[in-house]
Amino acid sequence: MKATAKAHTNIALIKYWGKRDESLILPMNNSLSLTLDGFHTTTTVEFQEGLEKDTFSLNSVGAEGVELERVSVFLDLIRSQYDIGPIHAQVQSTNTVPTAAGFASSASGFAALAAAATRALGLELDDTELSRLTRQGSGSACRSVYGGFVEWQMGERADGMDSYAVQVAPANYWDVRMAGVVLSDKMKKVSSREGMKRTVDTSPFYNAWVDSIAPDLAGIKDGIREQNFEKVGEIAEANCLKMHATTLGAVPPFTYWLDSTMAVMQTVRSMRDAGVPAYFTIDAGPNVKVLYLPENEEAVHTTLRNIPGVADVILSRTGQGITYL
Ligand SMILES: O=C(O)C[C@@](O)(CF)CCOP(=O)(O)OP(=O)(O)O
Numbered sequence: 554m555k556a557t558a559k560a561h562t563n564i565a566l567i568k569y570w571g572k573r574d575e576s577l578i579l580p581m582n583n584s585l586s587l588t589l590d591g592f593h594t595t596t597t598v599e600f601q602e603g604l605e606k607d608t609f610s611l612n613s614v615g616a617e618g619v620e621l622e623r624v625s626v627f628l629d630l631i632r633s634q635y636d637i638g639p640i641h642a643q644v645q646s647t648n649t650v651p652t653a654a655g656f657a658s659s660a661s662g663f664a665a666l667a668a669a670a671t672r673a674l675g676l677e678l679d680d681t682e683l684s685r686l687t688r689q690g691s692g693s694a695c696r697s698v699y700g701g702f703v704e705w706q707m708g709e710r711a712d713g714m715d716s717y718a719v720q721v722a723p724a725n726y727w728d729v730r731m732a733g734v735v736l737s738d739k740m741k742k743v744s745s746r747e748g749m750k751r752t753v754d755t756s757p758f759y760n761a762w763v764d765s766i767a768p769d770l771a772g773i774k775d776g777i778r779e780q781n782f783e784k785v786g787e788i789a790e791a792n793c794l795k796m797h798a799t800t801l802g803a804v805p806p807f808t809y810w811l812d813s814t815m816a817v818m819q820t821v822r823s824m825r826d827a828g829v830p831a832y833f834t835i836d837a838g839p840n841v842k843v844l845y846l847p848e849n850e851e852a853v854h855t856t857l858r859n860i861p862g863v864a865d866v867i868l869s870r871t872g873q874g875i876t877y878l
Pocket of ligand 1: 659
């Protein structure tokens, strides 16, 4: 009982930032992301009778502790939800997401794991079921089930049965690009899970953030449909800034931004002033992702690489959903 699946990571343009249910991982708002071609995880899961416990290796290195725990807890969830006996599995993952890049490798990781594990068990989940399952591993991962532009619908139900992702536009609908700007200086990251919880619990700006989502989402979906790059970029950049503003009002306050983060932000604004359309978005870390159009790839890449404090710039096109190998 063995299967292999490949999933790509995704970067939110309308952010998921806060849960209404911690255990089922149900969000406070809808979010919308772009699946990236450049960053993916390939995972093989083999269930074997007689295995005492689950094992996990990442990029050919045996994982213990938290990494193994997250995989095993997720397999427990599958074993219980699909009434599988106490059979354990060997899990092997290969990540092209450069861990230092601060890309949400957990998104492609959980999507590939969910797909490979259920396929190995002979469960033929449709995309909705797979997205709903993946969501319970890590919220943003549920969007990696699809390629292109993807919306995670928050749902209304307390049991989360209506909280899963749907595709807004396929990867080949519109050739927009994203550069991952990897900064050299690092800081201890407040994880997205911890950061959003503190913000929900303590930030006076949080409700205003949630209230701003619906118009942002409507506008960005119009922009995608019209292939209006400026409209999509402006809404995405403003949405990211509003999300990060909530952290400044948390107790205790925190920010993910470093000097180099803000240097990249300023450079992106200057590129726009110079007539090169580019927009930034930032997640739960200092690294910056920059949206741009193919005709400006050379200019954008060169400009970003020359910013002091930038260690690497990784270019990506839009990516596909899950594939089975
Ligand atoms: O991706 C986005 O929409 C925005 C963020 O990346 C901004 F930081 C949050 C991702 O949170 P995730 O890691 O999915 O949390 P989990 O459900 O607690 O595992």
